[in-house]
Amino acid sequence: MSQLNDIFDRLFASKIPTEVILESQQFSVFENLAKSHDIEQVRPPIEELRSLFGKENSIFSRSIGTHPDFLDTSILPHHQYVCSLFLDISGSTKLGLKFPLSKVRLYKNAILSTAIELFQAFDGHIHRLQGDAVFAYFGHKEMKKSDAIINALNAASLMQSYNKHTLSKFFEENKLPPLRIRIGIDIGDDSEVLWSEYGIGNVTEVTSTSIHTDLAAKLQSQSPRNRIMIGENVYNYLDLSDKFFDVKTHTENGDTVEDKYVLKDTNLYAYYQMRVFNWEKYLDSFSSLPKSKSEGRIYSSPTDFELICSVKKEEDEPFKKYCQNSYSLEKGMHLRFELLNYASMPIGNIKWKVINYGTEAEQSESGLEYFMEQSEGEYVCEQSTAYTGLHFMECYIYNHGGNLIAKDKFGIFINDEIRDFRRLGVPESG
Incomplete structure (x- = not known):
């Protein structure tokens, strides 16, 4: 994920004055970036990030406070869905033991402002800053509910990755314990x-x-710490595979006990579950993000080859590029997966494998995983969208001796926007 980490480093460094970085021994990992501050960049880091996730439109909100859908208060009160994200940062207090207040403010603002930019990059709206916490909304009247959840998960995952790979370097060089970032998401x-x-x-x-x-x-x-907790509506509405989340546990009297419920009120008969979203496994599933080579294979995407996907709704329409896990697709759309930029690889054969997840696929398919036999040996494989959930097309690449030299997968969200939400509130009377 070197490309992503480079974007994170430049995001953080861009918020620290060049002279502060160059005069400090605590910024050696960012020194080269500081020297390039004054060089006009073709694309700012946040635009590179949006491009990786297929964000073509302008950023939805650059303000704080009132959600843009409700600037006209004459329509209030008004019922409208929203996906809420709450982020809390712990550990920045100890900056005050190391630096004067002016620099404490500088560093804390660099952390918070990057969180704001990351959320805005995924069309989130910043509602409120509360000390070291950020409260953001995802979703608006023109956005599908599934896309609001996907944007929140992508933004939260990148924020945790940013903390692990960029902020950790800064705190380590300052001999300070790393930040602890906790995120909660519900809709x-x-x-x-x-x-x-x-x-x-x-x-x-x-x-x-x-x-x-x-x-x-x-x-x-x-x-x-450094995890994302999601509510029942989040993983159920996306029909997200349990491959990407875990049940929280704790030890009690020597036994491991599951913490499944964020709300468990027996008097009101109110029960609502939660899960720990595995953001690292989720980001590692992206074909477009660099990853380490594994299992003895010597080629990996996107350095040695690329796996891309294009979609279209009607037969006579042109295909349009779909960036992985960027938004949800309707059912019945045409998919075209392609293997590109593989010139350096001694390819002898190619196999394509469908990996389906979710209750709809389980109820409709005899097998959730199967090879596309008609596409074996081809550099292109076509499929169609059928079931709500996060599904994958896997590509296996073999050399002329029949040995597997590379493997990658491309994920797509599919959602028809008709799944039920868990309703906890009391219906309005009348």
């Missing part, structure tokens, strides 16, 4: 989220009233 359907104005006179705030907004903060507090 409520239209009937479960009420947008309205709170306050009096000129002291007001437009915000969401929803148990699922509240649960995002509670999920954050339940998250293990």
Whole structure:
């Protein structure tokens, strides 16, 4: 993931004045980046990041406070879904033991402002900053609910990766313990989220009233350090495979006990589950992101070859490039997977394998995994979208001796936007 880490390093370095980096012994890993601050870059790091995830439109929001859908308060109160994300950063307090306040403020702002940029890059809206915490909304009236969740997961995953690969270097060089970042994400359907104005006179705030907004903060507090905790609606609406999440556990009297519920009220008969999202495994599944070579294979994507996907809705339409896991596709769309830029590889044979996940696929297919026999030996494989969930096309590359020399997979989200949400709130009367 060197390309992604390079983007993170440049994002962080761009927020620290060049003279501060060059005068400090604590910035050796960013020194070369600092020297290039004054060189005009063809593409800013955040634009490179958006390009990796297929973001072609302009950023949805560059403001803080009132969600752009509700700047006209005359429509309030109003019911509209939203995916809420709450991020809390622990550990930055000790910066005050190492640096004067002016630099503490500089470094803390560099961390928070990068989090803001990452969330905005995935069309999130920053609602509020609370000390070392960020509260953001994902989703708006023109966005599909599944896409709001996907954007939140992608943004949160990159924030955790940024902390692990870039911020950790800064804190290690300063002999400080690493930051602990916890993130909680949940979504409520239209009937479960009420947008309205709170306050009096000129002291007001437009915000969401929803148990699922509240649960995002509670999920954050339940998250293990440097992890992402997601609510039941998040993984159920995407029909996400348990390959990408785990049940939280703790030790009690020497036994391992599962913590499945973020809400468990027996008096009100209210139960709502949570899972720890495995953001590292999720990012490692991206064909477009560099990864380490494994299992003795000497070629890997996207350094030695590329696996791409194109989609179209109608037969007579041209194919359009689809960036992996960037948004959800409708059912019945045509897919075209291609192997490209493989000139340095001694390819003898190619095999394509479908990997389906989710309840719909389980109920409809005799087998969730199968090779596309008609596409063996071809550099192109065509398929179609059929079931809600996160599914993969795997590509196996063999040399002329029949030995496997490379393997990669390309993930696509499919969602028809009709899955039920878990409803916890009391329905409006009348």
